[in-house]
Amino acid sequence: MKQEVFSNELIIRSLMTGEIHIAGRFLWGSNYTFLVEVHSQDDVLAAVYKPSRGERPLWDFAEGSLAAREVAAYLTSSSLGWQLVPPTVLRPDGPAGSGSLQLYVDTHMDHHYFAFSEEEKNRLRPLAVFDIVINNADRKAGHILIGAEQQIWSIDHGVCFNAEDKLRTVVWDFAMQPIPVTILDDLERFYNRLISDQHLKTEFLELISEPEFQAVTRRVNELLTNPIFPQPSNHWSYPWPLV
Secondary structure: OOHHHOOHHHHHHHHHHOEEEEEEEEOOOOOOEEEEEEEOOOOEEEEEEEEHHHOOOEOOEOOOOHHHHHHHHHHHHHHHOOOOOOOEEEEOOOEOEOEEEEEOOOOOOOOEHHHOOHHHHHOOHHHHHHHHHHOOOOEOHHHEEEOHHHOEEEOOOOOOOOOOOOOOEOOOOOOOOEOOHHHHHHHHHHHHHHHHOHHHHHHHHOOOOHHHHHHHHHHHHHHHHOOEOOOOOOHHHOOOOOO
16 A cells, blocks of 8 residues: 555554654754654554654743644644645654654655745645644744645644744745635634534643643634734744745
């Protein structure tokens, strides 16, 4: 079975239960990140493993919380009905301890945001809204990639969901434009679930704090109340490095 034809349900099951074997380490980035093979009864999946013990401490994020935020980003994307984040789970029994495990998706790593065509950039509106919702503090160009069948993928969501506004992104293409109605419909459904679906709230609270969860709800409501893409306020609105 080829990796790209796995259903999300099957992928999640395999990521949750498969035996993890480290195949190598990614040398870029501030935190320890490993390429692994996940062996299950269904097949072998390639995945990215980020152990909590390998996270560099940050003053504005709780220590050891970045792996859970990676999973919360997938939960948000999935709950919105947007396939933006590869399937991601939290594994307490990883080779280096508890950490996030995300399906590895084949992409051209050098074909990122700064190499996108205008047509490709025009497809990023849901991603731009997604980053507002999760309060992404580090959306670099290299965190947006294109995979098979022109699927847009977003990765590296460890520094998201802070209760304080910290949006930093390279994607400001739509500043002051109205958010499309189709996106608003998805946001409204998501908002209704956030305020009424106790199971979904419990899932979030296993990954982020109560104030951070309430901040997600607030940001979605603000987008519905004022459905305009924001504009950068100063140089802190951009990540560094940009790629």
